[in-house]
Amino acid sequence: MTATGARPLRPAEGPDDSLRAAGQAAGCRIGAAVDHAALAGDPRYAATLAREFDALTPENAVKWAEVHPAPGAWRFGPADDLVAFAEAHAMRVKGHVLVWHEQLPAWVGALAAPGALRRALEDHIRTLVSRYAGRVTAWDVVNEAVDDAGSGLRSTLFLERLGPGYLAAAFHAARAADPRARLLYNDYGAEAPGAKADRVHALLGALLDADVPVDGVGLQCHLAAGAGPRPAAVARTVRRLAALGLRVELSELDVGVRAGDREGLRAQAAAYRALLDACLSTGCVDAITVWGVSDGHSWRRREAPLLFDPEYARKPAHGGVLAALRGRARHAAASLVPRGGESRGMQGSR
Ligand code: G3I
Numbered sequence: 001m002t003a004t005g006a007r008p009l010r011p012a013e014g015p016d017d018s019l020r021a022a023g024q025a026a027g028c029r030i031g032a033a034v035d036h037a038a039l040a041g042d043p044r045y046a047a048t049l050a051r052e053f054d055a056l057t058p059e060n061a062v063k064w065a066e067v068h069p070a071p072g073a074w075r076f077g078p079a080d081d082l083v084a085f086a087e088a089h090a091m092r093v094k095g096h097v098l099v100w101h102e103q104l105p106a107w108v109g110a111l112a113a114p115g116a117l118r119r120a121l122e123d124h125i126r127t128l129v130s131r132y133a134g135r136v137t138a139w140d141v142v143n144e145a146v147d148d149a150g151s152g153l154r155s156t157l158f159l160e161r162l163g164p165g166y167l168a169a170a171f172h173a174a175r176a177a178d179p180r181a182r183l184l185y186n187d188y189g190a191e192a193p194g195a196k197a198d199r200v201h202a203l204l205g206a207l208l209d210a211d212v213p214v215d216g217v218g219l220q221c222h223l224a225a226g227a228g229p230r231p232a233a234v235a236r237t238v239r240r241l242a243a244l245g246l247r248v249e250l251s252e253l254d255v256g257v258r259a260g261d262r263e264g265l266r267a268q269a270a271a272y273r274a275l276l277d278a279c280l281s282t283g284c285v286d287a288i289t290v291w292g293v294s295d296g297h298s299w300r301r302r303e304a305p306l307l308f309d310p311e312y313a314r315k316p317a318h319g320g321v322l323a324a325l326r327g328r329a330r331h332a333a334a335s336l337v338p339r340g341g342e343s344r345g346m347q348g349s350r
Contacts (some may be wrong), residue, residue: 031055150195218251256303
């Protein structure tokens with residue numbers, strides 16, 4: 001047994017009113033970003049994760065600084081635990097993130113010679129992706145490569161030292177290491193029409209035109225209740241990206257409110273439901289990940305942005321997501337879309 005007790009927890013009793021059951025009926029994976037320490041240390045965290053979600057993304061465990069802190073030195077333990085937990089509970093695992101300018105170890109930043117950085121990048125991807133081939137069935141390959149203004153590629157050490165070709169190199173290396181994994185580009189602020197959304201769309205179109213193996217795009221969706229983009233605008237963005245032939249995922253969804261604001265919690269639930277209603281109705285979103293299991297472990301703790309409170313009690317937002325998934329499931333049943341949908345991110349399908 002691993003540190004996280006990778007053993008099936010007691011199945012839900014009574015009618016299954018979990019997000020997981022509703023998502024499976026709707027043909028949409030419902031996942032959470034997972035903190036290894038919380039999973040290993042809090043049985044309520046593990047129980048909530050196993051009951052409510054059928055997908056997980058390591059929140060930090062496979063970021064370069066965490067998993068590959070020094071040349072040739074790897075810390076696979078936390079990632080191994082998360083993958084084992086996922087396998088014990090029939091959950092998809094999406095690796096996050098192979099190439100990102102944040103959470104890089106100092107030794108990578110010190111690689112001034114382009115050739116050395118390119119070799120390190122390809123070795124990192126090859127070692128990590130091949131280790132989990134067939135077990136981690138999706139990867140955020142490149143994260144946040146477009147600048148906030150949408151004027152071009154973000155100035156990072158990868159762009160400065162390797163040129164724009166670093167994106168293609170990363171995707172090709174990942175494909176070579178696991179031909180069956182879904183390979184995604186992931187970014188924030190591109191959920192609704194605007195310069196950044198246009199730039200992300202153009203970048204992905206150019207990569208696909210150059211036969212770079214990109215299978216999908218993650219729209220992070222770090223939002224605020226009452227301030228986020230209109231759901232219909234996000235749905236238009238989803239359709240536009242799907243028209244490139246890409247899978248579209250809501251990859252880091254959270255909706256901030258002022259903690260303790262009861263009215264805000266109702267607005268938060270409505271925002272979750274409206275966004276998911278709009279995005280699921282496109283038929284182009286087959287995976288939604290909320291960026292954390294409970295507010296107590298959120299990177300935006302003060303804004304209480306998630307579906308469970310710090311004591312793992314369901315918030316109104318849980319009901320909003322459940323209603324949207326059930327609404328999609330009813331639509332799917334009515335239009336005879338096969339249960340589980342034709343495009344679920346199942347093992348072996350991208
Ligand atoms: O692991 C070290 C630990 O050794 C050290 O003792 C401790 C104190 O310095 O820091 C630990 O690293 C922290 C890491 O989380 C793991 O817990 C970093 O300080 C902390 O900055 C890091 O925060 C993460 C953040 O990305 C980093 O930018 C958040 O948990 C994570 O939720 C957040 O997630 C990102 C996505 O990956 C990409 N999209 C945006 C999203 C929000 O920033």
